[in-house]
Amino acid sequence: MITYMDRAANGSAKKAIMGDIGVSEDDFFWVLIAFQLAYAIFEIPSGWLGDTVGPRSTLLRVVLWWSLFVALTGFVGTNMLGVYFGFTALIVIQFFFGVGEAGAFPNIAKSLYNWFPASDRGFAKSIVWMAARFMGGLTPLVWVLLVELGGLSWRQALWLFAALAAIWSVGFYLWFCNRPGEHSAVNSAERELIDKGRVSSKGPVQVPWGKLIRSRNLWAVCFMYVVTNFCWYFLMYSLPGTLKAHFSTWNTSAGGKILLALLAGCPLLIGMFGCLLGGTLSDRYIRRTGDRKWGRRLFGMIGYGGAGVCYFAAAAVKWLDPDNLFLFASFLILMGFMNDLIMAPAWAVCQDIGQDYAATVSGAMNMFGNLAGAVVGILVTGLLLKTYQGASGIITCFILYGIIYFVGVGLWAMIDPTKPIVPHDHSTDGIEPVGPTGSTGSTTSTERASV
Secondary structure (H helix, E strand, C coil), X not given: CHHHXXXXXXXXXXXXXXXXXXXCXXXXXXXXXXXXXXXXXXXXXXXXXXXXXXXXXXXXXXHHHHHHHXXXXXXXXXXXXXXXXXXXXXXXXXXXXXXXXXXXXXXXXXXXXXXXXXXXXXXXXXXXXXXXXXXXXXXXXXXXXXXXXXXXXXXXXXXXXXXXXXXXXXXXXXXCCCCHHHCCCCCHHHHHHHCCCCCCCCCCCCCCHHHHHHCHHHHHHHHHHHHHHHHHHHHHHHHHHHHXXXXXXXXXXXXXXXXXXXXXXXXXXXXHXXXXXXXXXXXXHHHHHCCHHHHHHHXXXXXXXXXXXXXXXHHHHHHHCCCCHXXXXXXXXXXXHHHHCCHXXXXXXXXXXXXXXXXXXXXXXXXXXXXXXXXXXHHHHHHHHHHCCCHHHHHHHHHHHHHHHHHHHHHHCCCCCCCCCCCCCCCCCCCCCCCCCCXXXXXXXXXXXXX
């Protein structure tokens, strides 16, 4: 939640930040590119640390680092130690903010691989993404309540967000352990359930870089994730400002400001149910059929196809009825839901094919997705919106996004989660189908409840 709160704040704060340093808001996309570039570059190193050192220390480093640079962002536009923090300083600070956030989700993926049996990893990952989307979607409203209506400056709001991250770090340090066997509150029955069918590594984890680079499966996953990153970041970084600019009559009262903030956040808020549903349906399909390949693929293909249709529909609304706020927003909200159907299956695939190297594989997917997707997507979106003013820029972006989503449907069809990059001999780290009587080779839901 804190991860997405701190990132989504950029979409709400950019007008005030750029106003204080005297630079056009249209150029803020360079700041976003600096963040996403660093975020992408340091994904694999942070994932590697999670696999070799453990996710506990890596996640602590991640959160403390990024909270420091969120706080430093609050000093942009001021003189500190005799140095003026202007646009260049903002870009540098956001680059290091991206360095800090890199590795958060790969190490969460590694944590879930360590702590959950195979039959529940998709659902567990969906809960994580549901929480992220929830706070990302709520941030525009929180920002309006704190800054526009509550009287805080944008600087004070960022310092408050940074403080929350630091407080979280204390609780995490005191409670979390890398593995169930290290935690005093985990009993032997729980450890047996979590580790059922798992083949543990012998000795320290050594990442097989050559096999990762040669894996066609991993390349398919990486290109698939480019699609989400190219098309989705418009919702978090550009939609709040787009609604204010294109439906300005709603921005003249407190009620109108709150409505626009809610609509700007709704694609993420509704998307959290897509995260939950995608992981739940994926795991349920696999438990019932034993077919992990289509249990992951199917919901990714449905999600991408539906998201593409929604972007085309939103473009049509903007062309035919440009003042229809609610119909325009409705298609973008539905787009957010459809896109997020793929989130839990995508990250569960990284656990399926990565296994002991789940954090590194997740980092590779997220790095490639952000480097080739988010960085290029933000650049293209920024240039299109700057070149084609008004509705034409929005329509052009949405048509492009819709086409790319349909390319993503084909990429999902190339992914096979049943083929680990480094297969273990005699590994049973899978999900057996439920038979006609409801029996299964793995632990039943009743047994899970009793444990």
